[in-house]
Amino acid sequence: MTTRLFGESVARREDPRLLTGQGRYLDDLGGDALAAAFVRSPHAHARIRDIDVGPALDVPGLVAIYTWEDLPERVGRALPLLIPHPALTHGRTAYPLARDVVRHVGEPVVMVVAADRYAAEDACALIEVDYELLKPVVGLEEAVQGAQLVHEDVPGNIGAHLVQEVAAADGRGAREAIETAPHTLAFRLDIERSASMPLEGRGVYARWDGSDLRVYSSTQTSTSVRMAVAAALGLPLPKVEVIAPDVGGGFGVKIVHPWPEEIVIPWAAMTLGREIKWTEDRREHFIASAHERGQVQYVRVGFDDDGRVLGLDVTILHDHGAYTPYGIIVPIVTSTQLLGPYKIGAYRVEFSAVYTNTVQVTPYRGAGRPQGVFCMERTMDKIARYLGKDRTEVRSANFIQPGEFPYDQRMTFQDGRPLIYDSGNYPEMLRMVKELIGWDDFEPAPGRGIGIGCYVEGTGVGPYEGGHVQVTSDGRVHVSTGLTSQGQGHETVFAQIAATELGVPIERISVVTGDTRRFGYAVGTFASRAAVVSGNAIALACRKVRDKALRIAADALEADPSDLQITDGVVHVAGAPTASIPLSTVAVLANPLRYAFDDEAAKATQFSGTASPDRPPVAEGEEPGLEGRDYYSPIRSTFAAGMHAAVVETDPDTAEIRIVRYAVVHDCGRLINPMIVEGQIHGGVAQGVGGALYERMVYDAHGQLVNASFMDFLMPYATEVPRVETAHLETPSPLNPLGIKGAGEAGVIPVSAVIASAIEDAEGIEIDRMPISPSELFGLRSAHAR
Numbered sequence: 001m002t003t004r005l006f007g008e009s010v011a012r013r014e015d016p017r018l019l020t021g022q023g024r025y026l027d028d029l030g031g032d033a034l035a036a037a038f039v040r041s042p043h044a045h046a047r048i049r050d051i052d053v054g055p056a057l058d059v060p061g062l063v064a065i066y067t068w069e070d071l072p073e074r075v076g077r078a079l080p081l082l083i084p085h086p087a088l089t090h091g092r093t094a095y096p097l098a099r100d101v102v103r104h105v106g107e108p109v110v111m112v113v114a115a116d117r118y119a120a121e122d123a124c125a126l127i128e129v130d131y132e133l134l135k136p137v138v139g140l141e142e143a144v145q146g147a148q149l150v151h152e153d154v155p156g157n158i159g160a161h162l163v164q165e166v167a168a169a170d171g172r173g174a175r176e177a178i179e180t181a182p183h184t185l186a187f188r189l190d191i192e193r194s195a196s197m198p199l200e201g202r203g204v205y206a207r208w209d210g211s212d213l214r215v216y217s218s219t220q221t222s223t224s225v226r227m228a229v230a231a232a233l234g235l236p237l238p239k240v241e242v243i244a245p246d247v248g249g250g251f252g253v254k255i256v257h258p259w260p261e262e263i264v265i266p267w268a269a270m271t272l273g274r275e276i277k278w279t280e281d282r283r284e285h286f287i288a289s290a291h292e293r294g295q296v297q298y299v300r301v302g303f304d305d306d307g308r309v310l311g312l313d314v315t316i317l318h319d320h321g322a323y324t325p326y327g328i329i330v331p332i333v334t335s336t337q338l339l340g341p342y343k344i345g346a347y348r349v350e351f352s353a354v355y356t357n358t359v360q361v362t363p364y365r366g367a368g369r370p371q372g373v374f375c376m377e378r379t380m381d382k383i384a385r386y387l388g389k390d391r392t393e394v395r396s397a398n399f400i401q402p403g404e405f406p407y408d409q410r411m412t413f414q415d416g417r418p419l420i421y422d423s424g425n426y427p428e429m430l431r432m433v434k435e436l437i438g439w440d441d442f443e444p445a446p447g448r449g450i451g452i453g454c455y456v457e458g459t460g461v462g463p464y465e466g467g468h469v470q471v472t473s474d475g476r477v478h479v480s481t482g483l484t485s486q487g488q489g490h491e492t493v494f495a496q497i498a499a500t501e502l503g504v505p506i507e508r509i510s511v512v513t514g515d516t517r518r519f520g521y522a523v524g525t526f527a528s529r530a531a532v533v534s535g536n537a538i539a540l541a542c543r544k545v546r547d548k549a550l551r552i553a554a555d556a557l558e559a560d561p562s563d564l565q566i567t568d569g570v571v572h573v574a575g576a577p578t579a580s581i582p583l584s585t586v587a588v589l590a591n592p593l594r595y596a597f598d599d600e601a602a603k604a605t606q607f608s609g610t611a612s613p614d615r616p617p618v619a620e621g622e623e624p625g626l627e628g629r630d631y632y633s634p635i636r637s638t639f640a641a642g643m644h645a646a647v648v649e650t651d652p653d654t655a656e657i658r659i660v661r662y663a664v665v666h667d668c669g670r671l672i673n674p675m676i677v678e679g680q681i682h683g684g685v686a687q688g689v690g691g692a693l694y695e696r697m698v699y700d701a702h703g704q705l706v707n708a709s710f711m712d713f714l715m716p717y718a719t720e721v722p723r724v725e726t727a728h729l730e731t732p733s734p735l736n737p738l739g740i741k742g743a744g745e746a747g748v749i750p751v752s753a754v755i756a757s758a759i760e761d762a763e764g765i766e767i768d769r770m771p772i773s774p775s776e777l778f779g780l781r782s783a784h785a786r
């Protein structure tokens with residue numbers, strides 16, 4: 001049957017369009033729009049004494065120049081703090097344009113609008129901002145000394161401090177359990193800053209027609225941008241539409257809503273009555289969007305002779321940059337998800353979110369999990385090394401067993417709900433990954449090592465998503481959902497779900513995402529949630545439509561709905577394909593205002609069921625049209641899991657690190673499209689390789705990001721990314737109707753831990769930092785030899 005497509009590796013339907021240059025990205029729109037450009041702070045920390053726009057006023061093509069003082073009160077307010085938390089006692093957000101103090105290089109200070117980007121940039125170059133320099137706070141150690149403050153009213157630069165502690169079954173706390181354990185270890189882990197680096201940066205294009213505002217944004221959250229813009233501009237929600245066109249990658253950075261540019265550009269478009277567009281350049285992306293990952297972790301662990309963890313105590317210093325627009329979600333995720341697939345006796349996780357004069361931190365693919373997994377997996381490796389045991393044996397000794405689900409980690413998850421794992425099979429996963437990489441047959445040799453890393457990932461977080469499904473009288477099915485797409489393949493997978501649920505060939509199904517004109521209530525694409533939350537919502541909406549189609553068809557065919565099924569877009573009596581009616585005809589019947597597009601549909605009028613004189617044309621309780629809408633709101637997150645293993649070789653002279661093999665076993669519940677999931681994993685692993693070996697944001701003592709270009713910021717090329725060998729395990733989630741778990745971030749999460757594990761095996765030197773470069777490895781070798 002052509003319509004049972006759930007679980008099939010259907011080729012990505014969006015690719016012919018995207019790969020032949022027919023995608024419509026932000027910068028493809030608004031060819032006639034005015035251009036915006038920004039004067040951004042060249043200093044990490046300074047007070048604005050004066051802004052002189054005079055020299056720029058003669059630039060040909062200049063239309064307008066705006067500073068914070070030009071913004072109306074409502075527009076100029078500090079940007080919203082999106083996810084407040086009781087521990088975030090000193091949350092701080094920026095103003096759309098800097099008000100009096102700039103707190104990182106790149107902060108927008110002045111907006112220029114001009115006929116084109118050249119003129120706008122020329123004007124920017126002539127605007128003189130007089131700054132009083134303040135001492136910048138750079139580096140976690142310096143920040144927590146508190147001698148200089150990023151925000152004058154935030155003592156010690158501590159924005160948030162949270163301790164989460166879970167006692168052992170005998171009531172002992174983590175510190176006591178560690179002190180009384182047979183063995184203890186203590187160590188420090190350093191994780192450097194990195195960032196989402198989508199091919200397409202951010203961008204906004206706004207137009208006002210005198211009554212309504214339309215905003216295009218390269219965003220992961222169009223519905224939330226809409227709410228933010230409407231609120232800031234004082235417009236009723238129906239007067240604002242936000243559309244995410246094709247988006248060339250997001251990886252987390254486009255989750256923030258609103259970005260300053262998403263407020264000031266629509267406002268200026270309204271004020272001037274002109275279309276205005278801005279597309280971020282790469283340098284702006286480096287210095288004025290968001291980073292992530294940077295943490296220092298102090299770990300103490302107590303364990304028994306088998307390597308079972310009796311107590312774990314982790315203290316995290318999290319570099320939050322200058323602002324906390326997205327709350328403290330990243331360190332919260334680190335501290336809850338570092339527990340991984342393990343039963344830990346007693347644990348205590350403490351973090352401080354620390355302000356520095358650097359770009360703010362918001363989630364980047366993995367969002368705190370790579371740091372947590374690095375912590376726990378380094379711990380497992382160190383225990384194994386200490387006890388002289390195989391690293392997989394120590395992991396096995398700590399695994400949650402298949403019969404123990406649902407497993408309550410007795411902590412609060414990032415959404416405020418209990419941290420309960422719904423399903424999984426970690427011992428089987430370990431067996432699979434060991435077999436895939438050949439763990440037991442691996443021949444150790446100097447300069448050649450094997451490593452492993454395990455993780456669990458809470459996916460499909462709420463609060464909700466919706467789906468709308470409409471069958472039109474030409475037999476086509478139009479699916480829409482409010483969340484956005486950045487390359488995940490949603491046009492394909494959501495069509496697969498609809499094809500399977502409705503029994504319609506996929507060629508007749510189209511999918512629209514991220515357009516508030518089509519679907520106004522949605523949360524967004526992040527935290528590996530689209531498949532679970534929108535996927536189930538679309539399935540539920542399809543079921544409504546299917547039920548309605550069967551009711552109408554039953555009437556027409558004088559059959560019982562329970563005897564009907566839909567195959568290849570035709571409703572028929574089960575086992576009697578000739579007693580049938582096409583869905584296109586059902587769609588015509590569903591709307592008594594008949595308009596037949598073709599002969600087939602015209603024939604629908606021969607069915608008299610719905611035209612009975614003693615019934616209203618639209619039956620009671622029904623609505624006209626063959627369409628339906630439904631929402632799915634998960635009770636709590638569903639937990640995907642994975643185990644990766646790698647073989648690396650290190651050069652004895654240059655300390656170059658080469659990944660020779662990379663194996664992944666992954667469990668995201670029922671797979672909608674295995675090929676797409678594998679693509680997601682491959683992409684994630686590539687980003688993970690960047691985090692493990694290459695990518696870091698290098699700030700100097702003045703708070704200047706010295707490697708803010710692709711000339712200097714190392715990313716892996718295809719030549720550095722290994723072939724990824726993948727196998728799937730499917731433990732369906734009992735929490736949602738389709739039994740699925742998320743997959744979008746999985747690939748990136750354990751890579752640094754896996755590579756560190758393998759380098760350590762190759763070199764016999766402990767690796768406590770990510771990334772690790774050849775020169776650092778060389779330095780560690782020299783130190784080790786002394």
Ligand code: MCN
Pocket residue numbers: 198248249250251252364365366459486487488489490493494525526527528529530531532668669670671672673674676677680683740741742743744745
């Ligand atoms: N999928 C599936 N079967 C499952 C689970 C997922 O077939 N059991 C498919 C989904 O249908 C979807 C893809 O795998 O096509 C990823 O699904 P999901 O885990 O729901 O993740 P989201 O769709 O919510 O995407 C968000 C996730 C995140 S958080 C980041 S960051 C990220 C990522 O996706 N950013 C990306 N992958 C990206 N891929 C691209 N190309 N570009 C980005 O910016």
